[in-house]
Amino acid sequence: MAMIGWLVLWFSAPAALAQDAATGIAEEAGNDSVEAAPATPPAPPARLVAEDKPNDAGNTIMLSWELSPDDDITLDEARLQGYRLYRADVTDPGRELEFELAAGVRDLTLQRDEFEDSHRLIRPSRSFQYRLVAVGVDGTESEPIELDTPISTTRSWFDPNRSWFLGLMLLISFWIVLFIYLAQKGVDLKIRKIAGLEAVDEAVGRATEMGRPILFVPGIQDMNNIQTVAGITILARIGRTAAEYDARIEVPTSRSLVMTTARETLESSFLSAGRPDAYHEDMSYYVTDEQFGYVAYLTGYMSREKPAACFYLGAFFAESLILAETGNSIGAIQVAGTAEPAQLPFFVAACDYTLIGEEFFAASAYLSGEPEQLGTLKGQDVGKIIGGLLIIVGCLLATAASVTQNPQMEWAVNYLKFSVLGTEEPPEELLDQDLIEERMEEEADGANGEEQAFGGAWTEGNTQT
């Protein structure tokens, strides 16, 4: 009914609208006349404070201020556009003060009372003065305010927010190095058999017997991806076996840098196998960076040349199944390894052997059989134990915190989550006991109301289903 009433009003409104429009025009004219008069500058902001941003390279200054009294959202009409911040380098006392714009009204909009200045000029050895003005709607600037004393920054040599992370890293590295040391001393380290790696020699042998080539695909990522590096380390071994057996190996790549690395690796492998004469550059060649262009080439190559063994070792994405299924259809023996969890199921389904995640990284050590390298695998296991312990402690703490509603427990959970496992400055309210207590009390008070709201949402959800 209310709607009908409103609509009737709307349809009878043209006259009123016309009147409004007329008033609007008059007002605009009025504004014009105001503009013509000398503009009054807006009220300036107050208390400009600057601080050096902690834990950085000394290249950021944090500024804050109190809003201008004209910056009031309850006013009918905006009086300001925003603020302007000027910066001057005052390191050399003899030089004339030259202010330049650090941030304009587009950045310092209304209600904005802080700014982080990380201009390239800001360096630890220099000091700066800042000047802030409020800018009226007509562009007039207020009286400027300045810092009491110029600010200079310091370079910080260590980020304390990352100290836990450093500790954990050193702890795991220590165990890895310790096991390397023990292995060198002759301590026997048992490593379980990895079927996929046992199959490498078999696959190369088969290719030799059949007189067909071996295809090695190092994934579709560049050398800055550790999976590509891991793939190339295995290529070194496969290349050597191929050289020993006198089998033909081809390494088409989707990145130029990978091609050059693969060439270097193959050359050395052939050299170490005593067959430098058998090596030639065209064993590894670049195809294209384009993912599916590369796939088209590989599947085409497989269908034409019918390689007897296919190795897919590196970072793979949507192309994994296309490659593995094509390889399967030509009856090649296939070994895959990747650390892309999403692609593992495809490789497992279509390949003879798959190196799952960490097995792939362990491959190089496993194949080399060198004690130092095997030591790293044992060190990794200690890392897993540490990870497992952290998970158990975290689960127990979080469960205890939610059951007991104890602020200390809540603090411990947050500390574990944000300080121990985090690498950035944790939000203050999560690690302040009093604030946690306050929040918990508030939550307890609001629990009834929330329950109702939740019930409501639940029913609504069900109706939609």
Added chain:
Amino acid sequence: MKRTFPLIIAAVAGYVMVVAYFMPALQQVREDAEEWFNILAAIAMILGGASILGMHLRKVSDRRAGWGFSVVTLLGFLVTLYVGLFKVGVPPMPEYPDRAWTGEYIAQGSALWWSFEYIIYPITATMFALLAFYVASAAFRAFRAKNLEAMLLLGTAFVILLGRSYAGTLLTGWYAEEYPNLTLPGLTDMIMGVFNTAGQRAVMIGIALGIAATSLKILLGIDRSYLGSRNG
């Protein structure tokens, strides 16, 4: 020397990256190292281009089987390179109508845009779509209920395949109000959110440790197989 020098470069760059992570003062050095990689990769592109040209030109000159395709590849490569580098057909920016080359290299209507829109677009989409066929043939061949684990996997596949399509709503929608979590879409969400997440996390932790150990091996120079050393 040929081995030692790259080893030193790899180790120094690696240590700098690690140390700089904890030392804000070295942040710039770290960013520079990252930029160096991009520069190297860009230079390597020239080697890649040379590799393509060399390989296919040899194939054509030797009249090896399929040399005609190499001619097509070479033409495609050179034409794309030309129209991209020289911004063929790129209209100038509206602000500078009399200055050629001010427009975006892939501006609508340009030759490169045309080749992208009407050649690369459909071809890559087709290649990706082939996945549907391969998934079907893999499902037919690989999903065998050989043992208990395989049966569990099979059961999960059934729930997900039905739950992820309209069939899930159709088959179990009638009791969705009473037991929303027991419908096929509900079960799918639970499998993905609980079992899958747990498994994924475990795999991810293993991978992360593997990456750490591999990096350490390379930094310490224990694993030199990427340089083709004997220990590979």
Added chain:
Amino acid sequence: MSEWLTNLDRRWIFLAMFLAVAIPVLLQPELPEQPTPIVQAVFDKIESLPEGSTVLLSLDYDPASEPELGPMNVAFTRHLALRGHNLLYITLWPTGVPMIDDAMRVLENEFADQYTYGENYLNLGYGAGQEAAIKLIATDLAKLFGVDSRGRPLGSYNAARGIRSLQDTDLVISIGAGYPGTKEWVQYAGTPFPEIQLVAGVTGVSAPPQYPYYPQQLIGMLPAIKGAAEYEAALSLVYGTAGEALPELLNESIQAMSTDERSEDEIHEELQSALGIGATQLQSILTGRINCLPLEQISTIAEALALDPMVLIEAATEDGCDYADGRDYPDNYLNYGRSEFQTALRRMGPQLSAHLLMLALIVLGNLIFFLDRRKERRR
């Protein structure tokens, strides 16, 4: 028979898959969808942002994944534009630039009146450097996107006002098909900078590894084409009006008014000139493509067709439009409940039949497996 099945040529399976996809594509069955919580969370997040919020969309995919992710891009763009947010588009894939153009086309075609380039949306183009690019813009957008795709400095546009880094945006939407994609956005933007709010749309293949991030690091996610379809369903629940009452009433009135001297076409032309619109827009109104008209247009139409405006309002309200409490509509308020706007929902038909075929193949494969095993045992 068993022998034939055991050695089944793969091409039969390929043919079956081709038919399973092609037939529903041609028949276009309409299958309703219900948004699941993970999708609804994304929708609710965008609904809850105050009008004029700034949202950055990173379209990190290429033509290969366009059929799966394109509908998400379009649905997000529509929803954000309907809510009146400012949109910044980037891509971390060199082949992703045309994907931004797709979004631009939606804004130009459907929101031309409300959305202008530079004022409300920007195309910042491709940013090189993969995850390093994300790290960079998390603290300073201008370091990588100092200028937009037209080469003008970012500061000269209102759409990017006050946005110095990702931390100043109200929401970041990552639509990703691989590397760099959603995982990198979570690792290098969402997690280290909790003020960066992140939602995502991902391909089916890459969805499982992203689930661990929901709901802590990702507010919500659209997994695969199904997620896009659910999102379209959520969009049509709020912004779609399914009824046909108003177009029916208009067509009937025009038909009733037409005489030998004054044909229907002539009435159409009269209406066009009275409303000041073109033939296409009138056609959109008469077919229900636009069915919530602005009140001004309703009064003009009512006058031209000699009808009571209240009757038209009632018909529109029956269709689901809401004029209560001073609400009015723009003159191009499209009906997002129509299937022409629901690309993903239309693709659910082929998806259903492909899934059913896969199940059938698995069953068949197992049947052969067990038959073979029995034969072996007998031997």
